[in-house]
Amino acid sequence: MKSPTADDRHHQLRERLIETREAARSLIGLGPDATAAVLNDLADRITAATPEILEANLRDLSRMAEDDPKFDRLLLDPGRIEAIAGDLRNVAALPSPIGEVLERHTLDNGLELSKVRVPMGVIAVIFESRPNVTFDVFALCLRTQNACVLKGSRDAHDTNTVAVRLMHEVLAAHGLDQRVVLLAPPEREWLPDILQAVDIIDLAIPRGSRGLIDFVRDNARIPVIETGAGIVHTYVDASADPDKAESIITNAKARRVSVCNALDTLVLHRDLLPGLPRLLHRLGTEYEVEVFADDEAHAALQGHYPARLNRAEPAHFGQEFLAYRMSVKTVANLDEALEHIHQYSSKHSEAVVAEDPAVIERFLDRVDAAAVYANTSTAFTDGAQFGMGAEIGISTQKLHARGPMALPELTSYKWVVRGDGHVRPMS
Known part of the structure; x- marks a missing residue:
């Protein structure tokens, strides 16, 4: 035949x-x-x-x-x-x-x-x-x-x-x-x-x-x-509660690294650099997350971060890692954070951690993404979590x-x- x-x-x-x-x-x-x-x-x-x-x-x-x-x-x-x-x-x-x-x-x-x-x-x-x-x-x-x-x-x-x-x-x-x-x-x-x-x-x-x-x-x-790639940022403001920030960062990055709502870039207010080792402690000790940090964040983490620490290259921003890897970007204020997110976001999920109501509202109003979060993990961008039963995809x-x-x-x-x-x- x-x-x-x-x-x-x-x-x-x-x-x-x-x-x-x-x-x-x-x-x-x-x-x-x-x-x-x-x-x-x-x-x-x-x-x-x-x-x-x-x-x-x-x-x-x-x-x-x-x-x-x-x-x-x-x-x-x-x-x-x-x-x-x-x-x-x-x-x-x-x-x-x-x-x-x-x-x-x-x-x-x-x-x-x-x-x-x-x-x-x-x-x-x-x-x-x-x-x-x-x-x-x-x-x-x-x-x-x-x-x-x-x-x-x-x-x-x-x-x-x-x-x-x-x-x-x-x-x-x-x-x-x-x-x-x-x-x-x-x-x-x-x-x-x-x-x-x-x-x-x-x-x-x-x-x-x-x-x-x-x-x-x-x-x-x-x-x-x-349904675009998820290049996900979390901005931690100077007004953030450190305990909330540490919990949110850990969950957003390490809960399940292979999904599109996982954290890729931590955007950190410069005033919080002394506390950065604490914010990333669990990621380093429990999950061995490899970090690509800009010069300021690298200096704050050097000798204090227990997992692999590298200097960030331009390619490490705007990258969807889908692995136990993340980048850290230091900013002077909210406007710099908004500018960085605007430049690299895939318009999937973006979060702010802050206690200042004005910072929260400005972030939620200015960030252009399918889902924007205040004081919570981006891991919730999911149809079932949103009460939809399931999802057929996340449109960007x-x-x-x-x-x-x-x-x-x-x-x-x-x-x-x-x-x-x-x-x-x-x-």
Whole structure:
């Protein structure tokens, strides 16, 4: 039998995308009770299938070096699987926004207008090594009556394959079309087929490295919501409470270094330099965080910081480390801090630690980011933490959605116009 050519394989993928588009129509009108039942059933099923999921995940992990920043993102364990199941249940418990009336009024001529939330249709999510994204995307899309195309990377393909098989089994058990979720081939060569699927896919959302996001943005012919890299700063003002500052810095940096809301650059008021060793003590002793400090901060830390200490180069600012590494920038005042953040921010998450109300309000007002924080850790930039159940990504752009995106952000709207024989006057 003749092997399929590359053109044949690309044609087959397009046909599968078209099938997903047609299957999306079967979700229209699917009630919230039905989607909740599917998600709760899936949560139970993945908990029961924990050994199988972990075995597939182990195969994926075996192909990646442990010091790769993506290793922790890829890693699953029983606790993380149970957390994924919990997120599925949380999404199932949230009210579906579909059918919500956003606006309603009657015109002078008697026409009744309603602006109503509706599904996007088909959403493609392009992501790298985070298998939890596979479940989050499915849950949020199903709850909003959207079909989804999952374009994971080779890194997590074995785990994703098991995950999507479980989704298909649950959909079939509930009498739903399994084609509403499609796992695309993992190789990068297939990505253009998805990004150029005009009139088939309604929206693409990339999640991953700067290179992946740039490729999607630059090559897509379909709408894209960009989820940018997280270059995260925390400014500690002269008025800050040292205990709060130490706790916030430690949590923001070390809670989980491989995620986009982790701290990259500590921006420190010059008056606090004598206390800098104390602020970074736990990072050095408990987590061995490597620090790249400017000249003033380096002088304050030298001989007092227990882990690796380096002089910062220009490249260490504006860098998303995704590792136990961070930079320190010294500033004379709030305005210098704002200027530094403006220059290097990716507009993801930025924080201020201060007791001076004027400093706090000026920071929150002036910093342009999807999430701005006062006296708390940037680790909270997360859909589940924001009470959204889960998230499909964190948008760093300003059109349609910004920050963690969940159920409402996966909808569009349409105008429903009701009349009684109304006609517009002939021109």
